[in-house]
Amino acid sequence: MDKQRQPAESQLQAKSPFELRVNLGRDVPESDVRSALASGEMGFVHSFTTGSTVDGPGVRVVAWTTGCQFRCLYCHNPDTWWLTNGVPVTLARATEEIRKYKDDLKIMAGGFTLSGGEPLMQDRFAVKLFTKVKAMGVHTALDTNGALGGRISDDELRHIDLVLLDIKNWNPEGHRKLTGMELAPVLSFAKRLAALNRPVWLRYVLVPGYSDNLDDIAQLARFCRELGNIQRVDVLPFHQMGRFKWTELKLDYTLADVIPPSKELVQHVCDQFRAEALKAY
Numbered sequence: 001m002d003k004q005r006q007p008a009e010s011q012l013q014a015k016s017p018f019e020l021r022v023n024l025g026r027d028v029p030e031s032d033v034r035s036a037l038a039s040g041e042m043g044f045v046h047s048f049t050t051g052s053t054v055d056g057p058g059v060r061v062v063a064w065t066t067g068c069q070f071r072c073l074y075c076h077n078p079d080t081w082w083l084t085n086g087v088p089v090t091l092a093r094a095t096e097e098i099r100k101y102k103d104d105l106k107i108m109a110g111g112f113t114l115s116g117g118e119p120l121m122q123d124r125f126a127v128k129l130f131t132k133v134k135a136m137g138v139h140t141a142l143d144t145n146g147a148l149g150g151r152i153s154d155d156e157l158r159h160i161d162l163v164l165l166d167i168k169n170w171n172p173e174g175h176r177k178l179t180g181m182e183l184a185p186v187l188s189f190a191k192r193l194a195a196l197n198r199p200v201w202l203r204y205v206l207v208p209g210y211s212d213n214l215d216d217i218a219q220l221a222r223f224c225r226e227l228g229n230i231q232r233v234d235v236l237p238f239h240q241m242g243r244f245k246w247t248e249l250k251l252d253y254t255l256a257d258v259i260p261p262s263k264e265l266v267q268h269v270c271d272q273f274r275a276e277a278l279k280a281y
């Protein structure tokens, strides 16, 4: 991508990933998209946000990539499903965007998180960006659904200080129903991270009627304890904040009538993880 086509600051920054963004990369020729994916020299990014305190330790700058192979029924950012909804941004430009904050991030014991969408849909871009950010001395975190973990090598994983891993359902059929995809590759990545002793925070979205089976959660909690590398579990109550995007994108939103879980249920699920000696919030 030549210099003239670099995105403006206002295109890259968003107040939150809840801003609806479509077609920002639609003019990029198919051949450029393919070579970007192969080389990692260009990525597609929904936005950069600053000041997050929920996407890893401390205060974080987060880059939200576009492209996701999952179709989670509760997804609150379905505009990130398609790669070319994102802004095309060179690796150098993305690196500069993070460099601006590096001193503050260190002072605030925070760092950089690559989220999405699914960042590993752009695995070469992700690895190259993590390598650059880590070289600045900034803590790095990958927020992933885990299914494409096989795309990054053990060596490349060393540039990622923390993996925020979503396991969306312990039951394979329930996982398929909720995400449209198989559970097995996710668990295999979880086991690989454990074998490498890489730090992981588990994220579990609690959706009434879809991921609130307490027996399944108990088994998931046991699995997490046995892994031995899960530093923390975040139980995230389902919410309706992304609903407007489904409407705007004319997608069939099947969870319209689902009510967020009660505080008591969230507490109970946290307790199930705590019963396996895990820190759960």
Ligand code: SF4
Binding pocket: 068, 069, 070, 071, 072, 074, 075, 076, 077, 078, 080, 116, 117, 118, 145
């Ligand atoms: S993995 Fe994340 S971005 Fe992809 S569909 Fe699920 S919630 Fe949405």
